[in-house]
Amino acid sequence: MTGNVILESRDVGKRFGSFQAVEGVNYRVCEGESVGIIGPNGAGKTTFFNLLTGMFRPSSGSIHYRGQDVSGLSGDRRTALGLVRTFQLVSVFNTLPVIDNLVLAVLRGKPGLVSRCGFLFGRRRPKAVLAACEAALDRVGIDPLVWDQPTANLSYGNKRKLEIAMALALRPAVLLLDEPLAGLSDYEINEVRDLLHQVKRDFTLVIIEHKISRILDLVSRLSVMHEGHLIAEGPVETILADPTVRLVYWGEQQAEPAAANAEGSP
Ligand SMILES: Nc1ncnc2c1ncn2[C@@H]1O[C@H](COP(=O)(O)OP(=O)(O)O)[C@@H](O)[C@H]1O
Ligand SMILES: [Mg+2]
Structure with missing residues (x-):
């Protein structure tokens, strides 16, 4: 392990009732x-x-990010x-068009509630956000022909790629x-x-x-x-x-x- 530690857990534990699911984990990831x-x-x-x-x-211990x-x-x-994650079971909105999953993911991370509501109720895609979303979809290799299609139409593999694109769009x-x-x-x-x-x-x-x-x-x-x-x-x-x-x-x-x-x- 070389370089700066970017993410660290110190003696971290998690208890669910009487069940100790994680205990005393010391873990480090470098940049x-x-x-x-x-x-x-x-x-x-x-x-x-x-x-x-x-x-x-955590029930015990602590998590540190960039110190x-x-x-x-x-x-x-x-x-x-x-600090961006994806889930074990693909986690996307099937009823939304493919591209809107990305737009929502990006807006979720932004404080502007107004733009989020405007998007949800009016489906206006903020231009600045859209460019990052298109770049991310392109990067994971999802065909532009399906960007406006319902996400439900994608194969599970493409949904996984979409989820990775959503993560990438969050920089x-x-x-x-x-x-x-x-x-x-x-x-x-x-x-x-x-x-x-x-x-x-x-x-x-x-x-x-x-x-x-x-x-x-x-x-x-x-x-x-x-x-x-x-x-x-x-x-x-x-x-x-x-x-x-x-x-x-x-x-x-x-x-x-x-x-x-x-x-x-x-
Ligand atoms: N929310 C929860 N409530 C109670 N028990 C949980 C919860 N989440 C996970 N567990 C339990 O913690 C243990 C570890 O689960 P998990 O972290 O999902 O393991 P892994 O990802 O390695 O398969 C399992 O016994 C699981 O049943
Ligand atoms: Mg698991």
Whole structure:
């Protein structure tokens, strides 16, 4: 890990009633890095993302962004500061035209309530916002022919790309993607992976993924969560060889998996 720390959790925890979903997680991301968070289902990955991005307030510990304690800031406030995330299940408005999903995403991050209402009730697309939205759609490779079509018409893979475009239009400093490849066909996985290879050149990227093999070439560092704890962290090769990680992922008795095929299904 080199460079300036841009995002950090200090001893962060989240409790739901008597259940401790995340506990004592110390985590750092440096500017310009592409990193992965992996772990079995239920490990606490999404909950940890929700703590980083402001959907949940921590039960203990704190979140720091560019040196500032942001633990008390809402998700929208953190988004405005440059901390932008996507969701495990694609989260777009199906009834709106494709382009309007972007316009709404951008307006959501802006304080001007009037322009937001004007857009929602009059469907006037602010020109300055529109240019950023079109650039983002172009960048993720969604055909201009469908920009004015209902979002419901898009394939799941294109909806995922739309969601990434929505995140890009917000000009993130750190982009956090929760299982961006989940639910996609093999063809769509390749397309979105190509897109992420491009995106990572320009942004600090944090990717949650369940299947290790899918992000091996996208990230320089992996952090492994298990039962709410961060159990290992390091370069991809080190993590693949780590006995604790191998136990969690493949079980003690399993033959050694080839790294390239390390699917990571428990
Ligand atoms: N809002 C919630 N209320 C109660 N329990 C939750 C909530 N969100 C997540 N959990 C629980 O926390 C654990 C971790 O979930 P999650 O963070 O979604 O794991 P992962 O993303 O690694 O699959 C799971 O046991 C899940 O049921
Ligand atoms: Mg999850």
